[in-house]
Amino acid sequence: FKSSALHQMSRTRKGAHPQPQTTEQPPPPPKDNGPIEVLVFGSINMDYITYLNELPKPGETLQAMYREQCFGGKGANQCMAAAKLGANCALIAKLGQDDLGSIYYEYLQQMGINTDYVEQLEGVETGIAQINVDDNAENTIVVLPGANQRLNSKDVSAAKKLFKTAKVLLCQLETNHKAVLCALKLFKGVSILNAAPAMKDMPPELIQAASILCVNEVEAAQLTDREDIKTLQDAKAAAGELLEKGAQSVIITMGALGAVHLSQSDPKYCIHCPAAPVRYLADTSGAGDAFLGSLAYHILRFPNLNPESHIYAANICAAYSVGHRGTQPSFPGSEIAQDDLC
Ligand code: ATP
Numbered sequence: 001f002k003s004s005a006l007h008q009m010s011r012t013r014k015g016a017h018p019q020p021q022t023t024e025q026p027p028p029p030p031k032d033n034g035p036i037e038v039l040v041f042g043s044i045n046m047d048y049i050t051y052l053n054e055l056p057k058p059g060e061t062l063q064a065m066y067r068e069q070c071f072g073g074k075g076a077n078q079c080m081a082a083a084k085l086g087a088n089c090a091l092i093a094k095l096g097q098d099d100l101g102s103i104y105y106e107y108l109q110q111m112g113i114n115t116d117y118v119e120q121l122e123g124v125e126t127g128i129a130q131i132n133v134d135d136n137a138e139n140t141i142v143v144l145p146g147a148n149q150r151l152n153s154k155d156v157s158a159a160k161k162l163f164k165t166a167k168v169l170l171c172q173l174e175t176n177h178k179a180v181l182c183a184l185k186l187f188k189g190v191s192i193l194n195a196a197p198a199m200k201d202m203p204p205e206l207i208q209a210a211s212i213l214c215v216n217e218v219e220a221a222q223l224t225d226r227e228d229i230k231t232l233q234d235a236k237a238a239a240g241e242l243l244e245k246g247a248q249s250v251i252i253t254m255g256a257l258g259a260v261h262l263s264q265s266d267p268k269y270c271i272h273c274p275a276a277p278v279r280y281l282a283d284t285s286g287a288g289d290a291f292l293g294s295l296a297y298h299i300l301r302f303p304n305l306n307p308e309s310h311i312y313a314a315n316i317c318a319a320y321s322v323g324h325r326g327t328q329p330s331f332p333g334s335e336i337a338q339d340d341l342c
Helices: 074-085 099-110 146-150 153-158 160-165 177-186 204-209 217-223 232-244 287-301 307-322
Strands: 038-041 045-051 066-072 089-096 118-121 127-133 139-144 168-172 190-194 212-216 249-253 259-263 271-273
Touching (some): 038 074, 038 177, 038 287, 045 099, 074 168, 074 287, 089 153, 118 146, 127 146, 153 177, 160 177, 168 177, 168 287, 190 204, 217 232, 217 249, 232 259, 249 287, 259 307, 271 307
Parallel strands (some): 038 089, 089 118, 168 190, 190 212
Antiparallel strands (some): 249 259
């Protein structure tokens, strides 16, 4: 890796209050309409983020400072992260046939995402996430899945054409799990399952289905019945357990500690990729999605590099994201030169 502007930033401070962001985005770079490279099967939510000094306790009423409306949902976020870096992306997802759905649909098109398989359904609401963020950047999140619940296995069959041409598939667990499994089984390229939100007693079939199982430390703890994962050693042990459960390859993201990777191809060799430095910690929301979209992009563009290189590059993009406000607006685009990443 060459040194980049991002590498040169030194890390410091946490918890600076994010400022309001809008749903407006700069226009994306023009795209050639080549074949779809990254396919995302997942969720779309409109995020309502309320900023307040502290999170309310049960029964308590507090006044907030301000509120923002942002484009979110793990599926759409990860798709946007890969698309902003330059991948040709398609999203398979559901929206309501309501104002939010129409706004989101138009925005995806403006950002150059293929929406052939994004359907607006009558009589269903677009998914919503109500997020409270306090002064320490702690948050609580309540999701109303709405239309996301209607994404099913038939949508996988309908998009068969894209499953054949795409090189990388990204799935999460904010939509129907059987449909996710169906998507992973159909796909023959590199598949990444971000098992978030984590489910207790995740079926072994789902753990085994993806080429890469990627979770954060909290999700990894839930999947392996641990109280928590605090150290790299804990993460390594949890990754080992997930391999024993049949995962082909595991990445556990550890926030400011970076990420660890363990694979069936060499289960004794655990890789730790430290996080890239961040000078000013602006907002960590979406760091995981930035990591995943970027991982997909780098696997796509640099298939001959090893997993360590892909994870280093994803760490750099995720660090860029935590250094900027917002979720999708904080994901890096072409300003991160390829030379800097690989
Ligand atoms: P979120 O839920 O906030 O979107 P997450 O919990 O799924 O994120 P994390 O493990 O917190 O995911 O972060 C994902 C990646 O983002 C990390 O592996 C790391 O590369 C980067 N990252 C997160 N926090 C920091 C930080 N403070 N400094 C540098 N990089 C960070």
